Amino acid sequence: MPELPEVETLRRQLCQAVLGFRVVQSTVFDPKLEGISFRPGSRLRNIERHGKWLTMQFEDGSAYRIHLRMTGRLFLCRQISPPAHSRLMIELARGRQTVRLFLIDPRRFATVQMIGPGQIPPGTDAFPEICPENLHEAAVRRNVSVKSFLLDQKTIAGIGNIYACEILHAAKIDPLRKARQLSRREWRRVAECAPAILETAIDCRGTSVSDWRDLHGEKGEFQHRLKVYRREGAVCGRCGGRIGRIRQEGRSTFYCPGCQKSIK
DNA sequence: TCCCATGTTGCTAA
DNA sequence: GTTAGCAACATGGG
Numbered sequence: 132m133p134e135l136p137e138v139e140t141l142r143r144q145l146c147q148a149v150l151g152f153r154v155v156q157s158t159v160f161d162p163k164l165e166g167i168s169f170r171p172g173s174r175l176r177n178i179e180r181h182g183k184w185l186t187m188q189f190e191d192g193s194a195y196r197i198h199l200r201m202t203g204r205l206f207l208c209r210q211i212s213p214p215a216h217s218r219l220m221i222e223l224a225r226g227r228q229t230v231r232l233f234l235i236d237p238r239r240f241a242t243v244q245m246i247g248p249g250q251i252p253p254g255t256d257a258f259p260e261i262c263p264e265n266l267h268e269a270a271v272r273r274n275v276s277v278k279s280f281l282l283d284q285k286t287i288a289g290i291g292n293i294y295a296c297e298i299l300h301a302a303k304i305d306p307l308r309k310a311r312q313l314s315r316r317e318w319r320r321v322a323e324c325a326p327a328i329l330e331t332a333i334d335c336r337g338t339s340v341s342d343w344r345d346l347h348g349e350k351g352e353f354q355h356r357l358k359v360y361r362r363e364g365a366v367c368g369r370c371g372g373r374i375g376r377i378r379q380e381g382r383s384t385f386y387c388p389g390c391q392k393s394i395k
Numbered sequence: 396t397c398c399c400a401t402g403t404t405g406c407t408a409a
Numbered sequence: 410g411t412t413a414g415c416a417a418c419a420t421g422g423g
Binding site for chain 1: 400404
Binding site for chain 3: 240
C-alpha cells in the first residue's frame with residue numbers, strides 16, 4: 132500500500148541518509164529481477180518521486196525506477212544478512228560508512244527498471260498541488276466513478292485506495308458519483324483537500340494499517356488520523372453518521388453516507 | 396482444508 | 410477509445 136505519502140517519506144529519508152554515497156556492490160535474490168545491477172563506484176546524485184514511482188539517479192547517468200506496488204518496502208541498515216523476503220540489496224558507502232539498502236517484498240509485485248534520462252511516467256503528480264480546472268477537464272470525458280478516477284494514475288498520480296477514501300470524505304463527495312458529474316466547485320474542494328491530506332500523511336511518515344514501514348523500519352502515524360478508511364461501523368467525526376463500506380471495481384471503499392452526498 | 400480478502404498495475408477482451 | 414476483469418504473488422483470517 133505504499134502510496135504517494137509513503138513513497139515521498141522514503142525519498143526524503145533516502146536523501147537524508149545516502150545522497151552522495153557510492154555503490155559498492157549489488158545482489159539480486161529474486162530471479163524476477165535478474166539483470167538488474169548497479170555499477171560499483173557510481174555515486175548517488177539525486178532521488179526523485181513521481182506519483183508512486185521512485186527514481187534513483189547516479190552521477191554516471193544511470194537511473195533506476197522502483198515501484199513498490201502492494202507490499203514492497205525499502206529498508207536501510209548496516210546488517211549484512213538479508214531480511215525475510217529480500218529481493219535486492221544495494222551496498223552503499225561514503226568514506227568509512229557502509230550501509231545496505233534492501234528491497235523487501237513478500238508478494239514480489241514490486242518492479243525495478245533501468246531507465247534513460249527524461250522518462251517520466253504519465254499523470255500529474257498530486258503533490259504539492261492540484262489544479263482543479265485540469266481535474267474538471269479530464270473528468271468530463273470519463274464515465275467512471277469519482278473514486279476510480281482518483282485511482283487512475285494517468286490523470287493524477289500518487290493517490291491509492293487509502294487516500295482516495297480520505298480525500299473524498301474530506302471533500303464531502305459521494306464516491307459513487309460519476310467523475311463527469313462533479314461541478315467545478317466540487318473539484319475545487321478535491322484540489323484543496325487532497326494536498327492537505329497528503330502533506331499531513333507525509334509529516335506522519337505514512338499510514339501503517341498493516342505492513343508499511345519507513346526506510347528505517349519504523350511505523351508511520353497517519354493510521355491514527357484516518358477518518359473513514361477501515362473504519363466501517365464507526366461514528367463519523369463530522370456528522371455522527373455511520374461509516375459504511377462498499378465495493379467499487381473490486382476494491383473496498385469506505386465513506387460516510389451521511390455527509391458524502393450529492394449536495395453541493 | 397478451502398475460500399476469500401488485501402494495498403497496485405498492466406494486459407486482455409468486450 | 411473506454412472500461413471491466415483478471416493475473417502477478419504471499420499471507421492471514423474465517
